[in-house]
Amino acid sequence: DVKVTQSSRYLVKRTGEKVFLECVQDMDHENMFWYRQDPGLGLRLIYFSYDVKMKEKGDIPEGYSVSREKKERFSLILESASTNQTSMYLCASSLTSAIGELFFGEGSRLTVL
């Protein structure tokens, strides 16, 4: 089975802190994604990556950056956390883009005080 592991299930940070959310997949998938999930809004794409060292902005990239130094690892970075970034963050991976099947991690719930 594909396993997507997010290193932190729950985090509490203060406004202005730098936050790293780590995601690792074990199935040699090309594509990796970071989504944000908020009640009533569904999932919104923050950034995605189709290859190592490659990144593309999604629909809501402002205030975020990403890093993909190795194929299996995709990190989401909040340079200076703000309260409006309190949310559930979901990482996902897929073998190819055209299939549309994503494999998700269990999520990282971030609270910014």
Added chain:
Amino acid sequence: AQSVTQLDSHVSVSEGTPVLLRCNYSSSYSPSLFWYVQHPNKGLQLLLKYTSAATLVKGINGFEAEFKKSETSFHLTKPSAHMSDAAEYFCVRMDSSYKLIFGSGTRLLVRP
């Protein structure tokens, strides 16, 4: 804009009764459509997908969905709800650049 609309934010059914979760899409072409499920404190899991083959698509756990182009709908159904079906369900479409667009979700409550 091309989008997905889930018509109900919450649906409540009794165990053993049918489930209907409604989804409408907007698109200038016949898109690829998906249903994902998220159980409490878990990541999302693919239930089923439509990719322009048969219009009635069967998924896991007894769920199925019918693509109706004339109604631009892709409703999810199950003949008999089980307690383990309680979860949040997302209707999803793929855009022309292969990105997934998620609906706002429908939370299914199953009463004993």
